Amino acid sequence: MGRHWKSRGIKGAAAAVGVLVVAATAVTITNTQAAPDDEEAPLAITNTLREKAAIPGTAWAVDPGTNKVLVTADSTVTGDRWNTLVSTVDSFGSRAKLTRTSGTFRPFAEGGDAIFAGRSRCSLGFNVTTADGQPGFLTAGHCVQAAQRMSLTPGGRPVATVQESTFPGQGDFALLTYDNANTNAPSEVDTGQRRKVRIVRAADARVGTQVQRMGSTTGLRSGRVTALNATVNYPEGTVTGLIQTTVCAEGGDSGGPLFSANGNAIGLTSGGSGDCRNGGVTFFQPVRAALAAVGARIGGGQSN
Known part of the structure; x- marks a missing residue:
C-alpha cells in the first residue's frame, strides 16, 4: 500500500498493499x-x-x-x-x-480494477458520489504519491484526478473524481469470472465477521476481522484507526475494496506484511470514516 500525497489533499499515486504476515x-x-x-x-x-x-x-x-x-x-x-x-x-x-x-510492514505499489499513477499500480476501491454530485472513487492515500492523476493502463491517458488524500496520520485514503463527468461508475465490485457484487451501503467492521477483499494482483480473497482501531508504524509514518484482518494481500492490491458478501462496503486495503502463499495480516482504512472526511457517499454517480 503505499504512499501519499496532498495532506488531506494530494499525496502521490502509487499503489500498494501492506500485509502483515504474522508467521x-x-x-x-x-x-x-x-x-x-x-x-x-x-x-x-x-x-x-x-x-x-x-x-x-x-x-x-x-x-x-x-x-x-x-x-x-x-x-x-x-x-x-x-x-x-x-x-x-x-x-x-x-x-x-x-x-x-518474519515479514515486514510495507506498502505495495501496484487492485478491484487496476489503476495507475504513471506505471505504479494500485486498486480501485469503491465508486462514490461526491457532495456536488460528481462520479468518483476511493482508494488508498498512499497510492497517490506518484501523480495527481490516474489511468486504467500503465502510462495511459488519465481518467481521474486526486481531490483529497490522507497518509500517513489519521487514515490512509484518497478521493478522486472522474475527468469525464458522464462516466458510468456502477456501485459494484468486479470479483472476476463475470461475477460482480453490488455494493449497497457503507458499514462498520465488526470483530469476528467474515469479509472479502478484491485486488488487481491477487484477486478475490477472504478472511476474518480480528481487531479495530489498529495503529501501524510504516516507514513513511504512523497510520491510526485501521481495521486488522487475516485476509492476505500483495503489492498492487493496495486501495482495493474490503466488503461483505451482502454488499456492505467496509474498508480500503492499506498495508501489512506477507503474501497469499504464506498468509499474513492486513490493515484496512474504514470506509465510513473516509466518506465522512471527504463528504462523499457510496454509490456510482453520473452528472446529467
Whole structure:
C-alpha cells in the first residue's frame, strides 16, 4: 500500500498493499507489576506505545476478547529498537503481548480494477458520489504519491484526478473524481469470472465477521476481522484507526475494496506484511470514516 500525497489533499499515486504476515514466534512479555484498571488499560498502554515505541515496523491493536494490547514487530526491528520495544511492553505486565513476525510492514505499489499513477499500480476501491454530485472513487492515500492523476493502463491517458488524500496520520485514503463527468461508475465490485457484487451501503467492521477483499494482483480473497482501531508504524509514518484482518494481500492490491458478501462496503486495503502463499495480516482504512472526511457517499454517480 503505499504512499501519499496532498495532506488531506494530494499525496502521490502509487499503489500498494501492506500485509502483515504474522508467521511469527510469539514472545509473551509478562511481569508481576500491577496493571491499570480494565477500562483504562488499553488506552493508557497505546498512549505509552505512541510516546515511547512508535518504531517503524511495529503495529498494535486491542484484542476485544481479552482486553489485552497485542503488539507486533517485523524483522526490521532489531538492536536498540527491539530492546526499547521489549522493555516498554514489559512495563505493561500481563496487559500486553509482543509477537515477532518474519515479514515486514510495507506498502505495495501496484487492485478491484487496476489503476495507475504513471506505471505504479494500485486498486480501485469503491465508486462514490461526491457532495456536488460528481462520479468518483476511493482508494488508498498512499497510492497517490506518484501523480495527481490516474489511468486504467500503465502510462495511459488519465481518467481521474486526486481531490483529497490522507497518509500517513489519521487514515490512509484518497478521493478522486472522474475527468469525464458522464462516466458510468456502477456501485459494484468486479470479483472476476463475470461475477460482480453490488455494493449497497457503507458499514462498520465488526470483530469476528467474515469479509472479502478484491485486488488487481491477487484477486478475490477472504478472511476474518480480528481487531479495530489498529495503529501501524510504516516507514513513511504512523497510520491510526485501521481495521486488522487475516485476509492476505500483495503489492498492487493496495486501495482495493474490503466488503461483505451482502454488499456492505467496509474498508480500503492499506498495508501489512506477507503474501497469499504464506498468509499474513492486513490493515484496512474504514470506509465510513473516509466518506465522512471527504463528504462523499457510496454509490456510482453520473452528472446529467
